[in-house]
Amino acid sequence: MTSKVISVYENKQKLGAELAKNLSELANDVLAEGGNAVFKIGLSGGSVVSLLSEYLAKVETDWAGFRQMPPLSQEKKLFAVAVRQTFKITYLKMTSKVISVYENTKKLGAELAKNLSELANDVLAEGGNAVFKIGLSGGSVVSLLSEYLAKVETDWSKWRFFFCDERLVEFNDPESTFAQYRDKFINNLPISEDQFIKINPQLSVDEAAKDYIQKMSVYFAPYDLPRFDALILGVGPDGHTCSLFPGHKLCEETSVWVAPISDSPKPPPNRITFTFPILNNARYCAFIATGSSKADILKRILKDGEQLPANCVQPVNGSVQWLLDEAAAKLLQEETSLTVLPLRLFRLKPRAANFNGQNEITNITYAN
Numbered sequence: 001m002t003s004k005v006i007s008v009y010e011n012k013q014k015l016g017a018e019l020a021k022n023l024s025e026l027a028n029d030v031l032a033e034g035g036n037a038v039f040k041i042g043l044s045g046g047s048v049v050s051l052l053s054e055y056l057a058k059v060e061t062d063w064a065g066f067r068q069m070p071p072l073s074q075e076k077k078l079f080a081v082a083v084r085q086t087f088k089i090t091y092l093k094m095t096s097k098v099i100s101v102y103e104n105t106k107k108l109g110a111e112l113a114k115n116l117s118e119l120a121n122d123v124l125a126e127g128g129n130a131v132f133k134i135g136l137s138g139g140s141v142v143s144l145l146s147e148y149l150a151k152v153e154t155d156w157s158k159w160r161f162f163f164c165d166e167r168l169v170e171f172n173d174p175e176s177t178f179a180q181y182r183d184k185f186i187n188n189l190p191i192s193e194d195q196f197i198k199i200n201p202q203l204s205v206d207e208a209a210k211d212y213i214q215k216m217s218v219y220f221a222p223y224d225l226p227r228f229d230a231l232i233l234g235v236g237p238d239g240h241t242c243s244l245f246p247g248h249k250l251c252e253e254t255s256v257w258v259a260p261i262s263d264s265p266k267p268p269p270n271r272i273t274f275t276f277p278i279l280n281n282a283r284y285c286a287f288i289a290t291g292s293s294k295a296d297i298l299k300r301i302l303k304d305g306e307q308l309p310a311n312c313v314q315p316v317n318g319s320v321q322w323l324l325d326e327a328a329a330k331l332l333q334e335e336t337s338l339t340v341l342p343l344r345l346f347r348l349k350p351r352a353a354n355f356n357g358q359n360e361i362t363n364i365t366y367a368n
């Protein structure tokens with residue numbers, strides 16, 4: 001398969017540093033084969049020459065195996081390491097937005113399952129009491145998730161499922177997000193209802209939000225901002241995500257982890273929702289949007305950059321990946337020039353801010 005990635009950097013320095021990082025990984029991967037392995041690179045001329053000359057120097061590699069380029073002095077190598085470390089620190093504070101477009105929902109689902117397997121296994125490798133904490137959304141993502149999460153290879157007993165937002169209705173109401181997962185998902189996997197952190201639908205909306213915060217605090221230190229391992233997010237036709245609607249005062253809420261809403265423009269009106277501080281503290285946020293009905297809003301968010309709620313999900317020390325099918329992405333691809341990069345260049349690095357776990361068709365990375 002081909003991976004097409006577009007990465008936009010604030011400046012040449014950041015672009016060069018990222019290129020150097022990618023080449024380091026690729027070269028080291030190739031050279032790790034040992035024996036007579038050499039890293040074979042083709043260089044272009046013109047305007048790339050000065051940029052390459054400056055930033056290839058930052059590649060950390062065994063230059064003797066890096067033919068075509070003069071070997072670096074030890075001093076330069078050390079300089080490269082220092083620059084890269086400084087860069088890493090800055091980079092951790094940035095958000096990386098990756099847009100991945102898949103031929104169909106099957107491929108999208110397979111990729112999501114792969115990403116979550118890696119992420120979960122990384123978290124669970126810590127051992128002890130480690131659990132993988134994932135926030136789920138409702139709406140159209142439920143069926144896709146229910147189908148493809150089943151493909152995640154993991155120790156399911158260690159997963160805990162939270163709700164990024166939930167409608168305040170009884171669990172026998174078809175609007176209940178928990179009920180939808182229970183009916184479509186739980187039966188397919190070796191998991192039980194106890195692994196879901198559910199709302200109490202008997203409470204008032206204000207009490208339900210407080211109750212949910214209390215339930216969350218069993219899993220997160222009370223005076224810290226909760227850090228979810230993964231959040232699966234959807235986007236509505238108006239650009240809302242979770243139950244954070246455009247122009248609603250809850251978009252400004254920063255004092256609570258979970259807020260009540262009793263005037264949701266989309267029924268049902270009573271809901272609870274994660275607030276932006278929680279969303280933006282997650283390690284990995286995956287937006288999923290499929291079908292042509294999402295095309296217009298995705299263009300407004302991802303191409304036109306409208307400041308709608310979904311566009312405000314920018315984790316400070318994490319990553320956002322937009323996983324789209326071709327129908328949903330149809331208005332994004334026009335007028336876009338694509339860079340083709342080899343699939344193996346990008347690997348899922350759950351702890352890194354620059355998540356580039358995609359291995360599919362189009363990826364557009366905006367590094368702010």
Ligand SMILES: O=C1O[C@H](COP(=O)(O)O)[C@@H](O)[C@H](O)[C@H]1O
Pocket residue numbers: 136137138139140141165166167233234235236237240241242243266
């Ligand atoms: O009401 C909701 O809407 C959004 C978007 O749902 P979609 O059906 O348009 O994909 C969803 O992410 C959220 O969890 C849900 O409560």
